[in-house]
Amino acid sequence: xxxxxxxxxxxxxxxxxxxxxxxxxxxxxxxxxxxxxxxxxxxxxxxxxxxxxxxxxxxxxxxxxxxxxxxxxxxxxxxxxxxxxxxxxxxxxxxxxxxxxxxxx
Amino acid sequence: xxxxxxxxxxxxxxxxxxxxxxxxxxxxxxxxxxxxxxxxxxxxxxxxxxxxxxxxxxxxxxxxxxxxxxxxxxxxxxxxxxxxxxxxxxxxxxxxxxxxxxxxxxxxxxxxxxxxxxxxxxxxxxxxxxxxxxxxxxxxxxxxxxxxxxxxxxxxxxxxxxxxxxxxxxxxxxxxxxxxxxxxxxxxxxxxxxxxxxxxxxxxxxxxxxxxxxxxxxxxxxxxxxxxxxxxxxxxxxxxx
Numbered sequence: 001x002x003x004x005x006x007x008x009x010x011x012x013x014x015x016x017x018x019x020x021x022x023x024x025x026x027x028x029x030x031x032x033x034x035x036x037x038x039x040x041x042x043x044x045x046x047x048x049x050x051x052x053x054x055x056x057x058x059x060x061x062x063x064x065x066x067x068x069x070x071x072x073x074x075x076x077x078x079x080x081x082x083x084x085x086x087x088x089x090x091x092x093x094x095x096x097x098x099x100x101x102x103x104x105x
Numbered sequence: 106x107x108x109x110x111x112x113x114x115x116x117x118x119x120x121x122x123x124x125x126x127x128x129x130x131x132x133x134x135x136x137x138x139x140x141x142x143x144x145x146x147x148x149x150x151x152x153x154x155x156x157x158x159x160x161x162x163x164x165x166x167x168x169x170x171x172x173x174x175x176x177x178x179x180x181x182x183x184x185x186x187x188x189x190x191x192x193x194x195x196x197x198x199x200x201x202x203x204x205x206x207x208x209x210x211x212x213x214x215x216x217x218x219x220x221x222x223x224x225x226x227x228x229x230x231x232x233x234x235x236x237x238x239x240x241x242x243x244x245x246x247x248x249x250x251x252x253x254x255x256x257x258x259x260x261x262x263x264x265x266x267x268x269x270x271x272x273x274x275x276x277x278x279x280x281x282x283x284x285x286x287x288x289x290x291x292x293x294x295x296x297x298x299x300x301x302x303x304x305x306x307x308x309x310x311x312x313x314x315x316x317x318x319x320x321x322x323x324x325x326x327x328x329x330x331x332x333x334x335x336x337x338x339x340x341x342x343x344x345x346x
Contacts, residue, residue: 038264038271051268096258097271099142099198103131104279104332 007049007085008034008041014076019066033060043088046080053077109314116318116325117161123325124154127332142198149190150328153290156183157321181221184244189214191247191287199254209250216243226301241298248291255284275338282331286324293320 008030015026033056034041039048053073061069131147159180166173192210200206220240259280265271300313 036264037268038261048270051270055268095201096198097262099140100258100276100280102134102138102140103143103146104276 005086007044007046007083007088010083010085011049011053011076014079015072018072018075019061021064021066029057029060029064033057036060043094045088046083046085050077050080053080113314113318114161116322117157119325120321121154121157121161123328124150124157127328128152128154130332142194145190145194145197149187149194152183152187152190156180156187159183178221181223185217185220188217188244188247191251195247195251195254199258209246213243213246216240217247220244238298238302241294241301244294244298245291248287248294252284252287252291255280255287259284275334278338279331279334282327286327286331289320289323289327293317293324296320 008027011030012023012026015021015029016023019026021029031041033052034044037048037052037056039052044052054077057073057076058069061072066072128147128150131143131150133147135141135144135147157180159176163173163176163180166176192213196206196210216239219236223237223240259277262271262277262280266273266277296316297313
């Protein structure tokens with residue numbers, strides 16, 4: 001298996017290792033959790049992913065009848081710091097944030 | 106002047122006033138920041154206000170006169186400026202790296218710039234070239250697109266705020282109000298285009314003026330609240346009114 005270079009792939013690979021989901025299902029679950037958190041999967045940062053893993057992903061795993069989702073997510077979140085992944089370029093969300101903060105200030 | 110005409114005039118003046126005040130404020134901001142989005146948004150508002158003003162001028166002139174034709178040309182030209190800047194704004198802010206957005210902006214702009222040169226508004230029974238309808242209905246696209254993008258953006262912003270991933274504040278509400286203003290502006294053009302369509306094809310008379318005035322008032326109020334929110338909203342930042 002190749003080493004994941006982006007954050008979504010890293011988390012998806014971690015979910016694949018720890019659950020019965022395959023890589024495609026894991027990726028879909030991660031992307032869905034990010035969407036439900038208002039985040040762009042192409043531009044999510046490590047601190048944002050940590051929040052998603054701790055507060056959104058456990059519910060997603062519960063919906064998919066995956067046992068012990070809390071502990072899996074905690075494990076993944078605590079390993080994020082050591083993950084060797086590319087830092088994303090600022091995405092459209094952060095671009096829009098800065099534009100609208102100026103415009104509506 | 107009938108009471109209906111008076112109400113229409115007041116609604117139009119308020120609509121124009123909101124567009125111009127907000128637009129000028131944004132252009133002043135753009136001069137300070139040297140950033141493109143505020144320039145585009147400011148230009149779109151000022152041009153929309155100017156277009157409405159020219160349409161009012163045209164209504165006050167004798168139908169078919171040269172003065173009326175010139176005012177209609179001015180209104181249509183200003184409307185095109187407003188619509189093209191809305192397209193550019195949606196692309197620059199929401200989809201800067203997306204190919205379909207670039208194609209939409211280029212294609213949409215090419216269609217829209219023909220609007221000032223189209224024949225006068227068709228009457229009942231006229232045979233109308235399909236390009237006329239393409240351009241008329243095409244006017245709705247910039248507002249519909251920008252309104253949808255703004256709605257999705259504020260929805261995501263609220264989700265991030267709930268998780269503590271974005272600062273609390275009024276921003277999501279302000280973007281929502283702007284989105285509503287854009288959407289209702291699109292409804293105004295849709296309504297007026299449908300009115301022309303039904304007049305040409307079925308001879309139906311729609312209450313165009315009254316509905317347009319009400320929608321114009323909604324745009325004025327939403328714009329004003331988005332850019333000049335009440336102090337009570339500011340005083341309780343984080344609470345959604």
